[in-house]
Structures are given as structure tokens and as C-alpha cells.
Amino acid sequence: MIALLYLLAGVLFILGLRGLGSPRTARRGNQIAAVGMLVASVVTVFWVIDQPLSALWWVIIVGAIVGGAIGGVLALKVRMTSMPELVAAFNGFGGGASALVAFAAIVATDTVVGTEVKYATETEVTVALSIAIGVVTLSGSFVAYGKLKGIITGKPVALPGGPYFNLMLVILMTAASVWAIAFNEPMGYWILAAIAVVLGVTGVIPIGGADMPVVISLLNSLSGVAASMAGFVIGNQGLIIAGALVGAAGFILTVQMSEAMNRSIANVLFAGFGTEGAAPIDAGDKPVNSATPEDVAISLAYAQKVIIVPGYGLAVAQAQHAVRELATALEERDVTVEYAIHPVAGRMPGHMNVLLAEAEVPYDVLLDLDQSNPKFPHTDVTLIVGANDVVNPSAREAGSVIYGMPILDVDLASTTVVIKRSLSPGFAGIDNPLFYMPTTMMLFSDAKAALENIHEALIEL
Amino acid sequence: MSPEFIQGIVVFVLSAFIGFEVISKVPPTLHTPLMSGANAISGITIVGAIIAAAFAEGPLAIILGLLAMVFAMINVAGGFLVTDRMLEMFKKKPGAKK
Numbered sequence: 001m002i003a004l005l006y007l008l009a010g011v012l013f014i015l016g017l018r019g020l021g022s023p024r025t026a027r028r029g030n031q032i033a034a035v036g037m038l039v040a041s042v043v044t045v046f047w048v049i050d051q052p053l054s055a056l057w058w059v060i061i062v063g064a065i066v067g068g069a070i071g072g073v074l075a076l077k078v079r080m081t082s083m084p085e086l087v088a089a090f091n092g093f094g095g096g097a098s099a100l101v102a103f104a105a106i107v108a109t110d111t112v113v114g115t116e117v118k119y120a121t122e123t124e125v126t127v128a129l130s131i132a133i134g135v136v137t138l139s140g141s142f143v144a145y146g147k148l149k150g151i152i153t154g155k156p157v158a159l160p161g162g163p164y165f166n167l168m169l170v171i172l173m174t175a176a177s178v179w180a181i182a183f184n185e186p187m188g189y190w191i192l193a194a195i196a197v198v199l200g201v202t203g204v205i206p207i208g209g210a211d212m213p214v215v216i217s218l219l220n221s222l223s224g225v226a227a228s229m230a231g232f233v234i235g236n237q238g239l240i241i242a243g244a245l246v247g248a249a250g251f252i253l254t255v256q257m258s259e260a261m262n263r264s265i266a267n268v269l270f271a272g273f274g275t276e277g278a279a280p281i282d283a284g285d286k287p288v289n290s291a292t293p294e295d296v297a298i299s300l301a302y303a304q305k306v307i308i309v310p311g312y313g314l315a316v317a318q319a320q321h322a323v324r325e326l327a328t329a330l331e332e333r334d335v336t337v338e339y340a341i342h343p344v345a346g347r348m349p350g351h352m353n354v355l356l357a358e359a360e361v362p363y364d365v366l367l368d369l370d371q372s373n374p375k376f377p378h379t380d381v382t383l384i385v386g387a388n389d390v391v392n393p394s395a396r397e398a399g400s401v402i403y404g405m406p407i408l409d410v411d412l413a414s415t416t417v418v419i420k421r422s423l424s425p426g427f428a429g430i431d432n433p434l435f436y437m438p439t440t441m442m443l444f445s446d447a448k449a450a451l452e453n454i455h456e457a458l459i460e461l
Numbered sequence: 462m463s464p465e466f467i468q469g470i471v472v473f474v475l476s477a478f479i480g481f482e483v484i485s486k487v488p489p490t491l492h493t494p495l496m497s498g499a500n501a502i503s504g505i506t507i508v509g510a511i512i513a514a515a516f517a518e519g520p521l522a523i524i525l526g527l528l529a530m531v532f533a534m535i536n537v538a539g540g541f542l543v544t545d546r547m548l549e550m551f552k553k554k555p556g557a558k559k
Contacts, residue, residue, distance in 0.1 A: 006508075009505075010476070013502050013505075014479055014483060016498070016502070017480070017483045017484065017495075017498070017499065017502070018483050020487070020491060020494060020495045020498050020499075021483065021484070021486060021487040021488075021491065021495070022488075022491075023488070023490060023491060023551050026491055026494055026548045026551060027545065027548035027549065027551070029498070030494070030498045030501075030541060030544045030545055030548055031545070033498060033501065033502055033541070034501070034541040034545075036502075037501070037502070037504065037505065037507070037537055037541070040505060040507075040508050041507055041508065041511065044508045044511045044512065045511060047512075048511065048512065048515045048516075051515075051516075053516055055515035055516065056514060056515055056516070056517055056523065056526070057515075059514040059515070059517060059523055059526050059527050059530065060511055060514045060515060060530060062527065062530075063510070063514055063526070063527050063528075063529070063530020063531045063534060064530060064534050066531050066534070067530060067531040067532065067533065067534025067535045067537075067538065068534045068535075068538040070531070070534075070535050070539070071534060071535035071536065071537070071538035071539025071540070071542070072538050072539065072542055074535075074539050074543075075538070075539040075540075075542035075543035075546065076542065076546070078543060080547070080550075083493060083497075083543070083547070084493075086539075086543060087493070087496060087497050087500055087543075090497075090500055090501070090535065090536050090539050090540050090543075091500050091503075091536075093532040093533070093535045093536045093539075094500060094503045094504050094506060094532070094533070094536035094540075095503075096528075096532045097504070097506045097507070097509075097510055097529050097532035097533035097536060098506040098509070100510070100513070100525050100526075100528050100529035100532060101506055101509035101510055101512075101513050101529050103525050104513035104514075104517065104522055104525040104526055104529060105513070107519070107521055107522045107525060108513075108516065108517075108518065108522060120462075120463060120466070122462050122463075122466050123466065216496065217496060220496050220499060220500050220503070223500065223503040224499070224502075224503045226503075226506070227503050227504075227505050227506040227509075228473055230506050230509045231469070231505075231509070232466065232469050232473075233509075234509050234512060234513075235465060235469075236508055236509065236512075237468075237469065237472050238505060238508055239505050239506060239508055239509060240469050240472050240473050240476065241472060241476045242476075242502050242503070242505035243473075243476075243503065243505060243506075244472075244473045244474075244476035244477040244480060245476050245477070245479060245480040245483075245499075245502065246480070246499045246500070246502050246503040247477060247480065248476075248477040248478070248479075248480025248481045248484065249480045249481075249483070249484040249495070249499045250496070250499060251481075252480075252481055252484045252485055253484070253492060253495070253496060256492075341489065341490075343489050343492075348492075348493050348496070349489065349492030349493060349496065350489055350490060350491060350492030350493035350494070350495070350496075351493055353489070353490040353491070353492075353493065353551075354493045354494070354547050354550070357547070357550040357551045358550050360550070363490055363551050366490055368488065368489045368490070
């Protein structure tokens, strides 16, 4: 009976995830998944009540209140621009919880004095996996959090020995696990956890800030796998089902993010993009069309079709409302405005969509790569706000470091306006020929100030 | 391997395939809420945390159980709430509203 109720929770998670796949049903989907979680939790509480042993209710209640309060406050207070950090942090807590559950199971067998309680070898393997994956997720997520928040440098940090350093850590972790399992030595699990903390840090720190979307997706997947392994430890199919669903979902997203940058997952994790071989930029003597907000306002006002391309600069400047106001003013002049969003724009997959949704931009004018590229040749003005590498035409030229990366073909529009603080390169560390094209106007400014100035100039026309 | 463990592997593999199938067609617009929602679901480990906390014996076990409860609850409560907050903002054009 209990197992059937966990199955019900699993079915609700599947329906919830499916709901999250379409904008119309997404909110309902999330709520269905939350109901699934409630079912699983309540069933567990009744199972505990049903046991002959008396339960430590205060630990459960205190833990639930403290955790619920912390999670609730963080969730309700976060600004939409900081969403990637928060998701990374929540991820870390989930992974950490799975590792703790596995530890608690080990300690429980340890304290049953006089009786030789020991798990089967295969279960002990899943204990080691829960601890290893859970702890790596915990420490890795907090390094990702620090990088996104700017506490830790967003640049790739080179490790001594490069990827071999982490390989060595994995070998040491395997050795500690073997010691724990084959020699029945619980200390091995603690050593395993200590090395896993280091691996989480050294695994994420060499990866550049711009690759964090891939890293967060991967950590999300790992937190699911950790939950599944914890399910094997405590013999609970609810955990196995839900964990495997999340593991698979996170993995699919990881692959999609990597593909959007034309790189393999291995390349993202081990290559330390931009740490080597990036040629110094010599932009000194190339002519640039520097424009004023008034120039931009005029070309926008007399356009029929405008496509806005937002990038991370928009998020940094908190300019989502300013861009929406400018778009509304243009629409009042019968200019068609749409948004083209590159899959890796921002610091998290879909981050731009969330920011624009916050500014009440309807989701049906947000175009993805495949929808927007056929439209650029028929577009009068493309307005690029704080994006760089994802609109770099060098991706079409063999020999460029970013050759083959799918880009938005903004240069095919009649006029291209780039709002950017300076000519400095993006994370790929290469120059962008788009900036020097005769059809490109550069407006050097903070994104928010620029959009507001253009808006003002537009009103005065 | 015990029959239960093998059954667990069967469930794990089939669930993973369901996860692949359900997620592979999601539009990029929803990637952030999807990750956040999936992340909340990985808080299922709260089930393990409740059991660990309930039957903890000795100070070490109680600390582990309590921490597991706190961590899992942050993940569950925060994850679902923040996903809901994001999705609340996803709207169609005002004219197209039902």
C-alpha cells in the first residue's frame, strides 16, 4: 500500500514535469509536482507513526520549520536577475541532503550495539555513491553560486595537472570506498566525503563563468542521481523514481546547453575555455560607427520590423523593464517588435525569458534560434543589448575559435544597433567583426541608461 | 544481489527513460523554470531525511538527521515556491488571454 502511494507521487512528478514543458501548463505542472512531494512526505510520516519504535518528532518538526523558513524566504525575496545563483544553491542543498541521508544510514547500523547489522555489499556501494555524488553536488553548487554571484572569479582557474588532478581525486575516492565497503570500515566514508568536497571545488573552479549554464544543469542532474542512490540505501522506490527522472531531465538539458555552444560536455568540463590560445585583440585602428541615442531612436522609429537580442549585459544592468518600455513605445508607432533569444544567453538556460516575463513581455514574441534566424534578412533593425559571442559572425568562418557555434544572424538585417559598454570581447576572448561592419551602429553605454535615453529621444521625435 | 535491489535498478532505468522522453521537447523559454522545478523534485530525498531524523540514535545521528531535514526542506520549499514565482509571470499577449 505504502509503495503504491509512492508510485502515485512518482506519477504526479511525471505529470508535473510534462506540464513544465509548455508555457500554458507550466505553472499547473509545478503545482502538480508539489502535490506529489506532499503525498510522498505525508505517506512517510504515516509510515513512521506506524513503526513500533518511537520517533524523534522534534527533530523532524524543527528541521522542517527551519528549512522551510530559509527556503521560503530565499524564494520570495530573490530578484529575477539572481535566479541562477539561487537555483544553484537549492541544488546544493538537495545533494547535501542525499549525502546526509546515506551517512545517517551508516551511523544507524554502527550504533546498534552487539548485533552485527551490516548492509549487503551492493547497498554499501549505493551508500558510497550517494555520499560521493551528493557531496560533490553540494560543494560544486556553492562554487557555482560564488562564481555567479561574483564572490569567486568568473574566469577559469587552472589546476595543477589540469584534468588529471580531478582524475586523481576520483581514484582516491574509489580507494576510500573500497576501504569502507570491503574492510567494513566506516571511516572510509568520511574520508570519501572529505575528498568529494575538494572534487566539487576543483571540478567547478576551472570552468569559466559563461559555462555556468552547463554546470548548473549537470549539478541538477547529479542531485537527482544522488537522491536515487539514497533511495537504494533506504530501500525506497519513491526516491529512486523521482531521482532518476531529475537525473535524466538534468542530463538532457546539459547536452542541449553544450550543443548550443557547439562543444561537448567533456570539453566544457575539462578544457577551461579561453585560458589558452586566444589571440590578443587589436581593435585600435578599425573604424567604428559610434552612434548617439538620438541616431538609434530615429532608425528605430522609422523601421517596420525590429528584433531585440538580449544578452547577459541586460541582466547585469537590470534593464528588462527599460527594454519593455522602449518596445511598447515602438509598438505604439506600429513597429513590430520581437525578441530573439540565444539558448545560452544569460547565465542559465532560459534566463532571458524569465527576465523578460518579469517585465511582462508576452512569451509568444520571444523567438528561439531556429525561429529568429529566417527573420533577420527581413528585419529593418536588430537591437543587441549586452550580447556579444552569440552574435559574432566569426562563428561562420573556419579557423575561428568559435567556428561552428550556432549564432543569431543579426548582421543580415538592414541595420544593426549594438548597445555595449565597450569593444571588449565576450567570454570567448575574441574580437567581434560585427562591431566594425558599415551597417552596424555602436552605442557605448550601460544597457539600462542607453535604453532609457533612446526611449526619451523617441518621445521627442 | 537481492530481488529488491534488482527491482530498484529496473525502476531506476525505466524512470530515467521516462525523464528523457518527457523533457526532450521542452522549448528553451522554459529551461530556467524547468531546471528549478526538476531541482525541487530532487528534494524527494526529504523522505529519507524524515526517516533518518525519526529513528536517529545518539547525538551524531540526530545532527545528521536534523541537517538532512533542514537541507531537504530548503530544497523542496524554496524550489517549488521560486518556480511558481517565475511561472506566474509567463503570460501570453493581453489580447490573447482567455
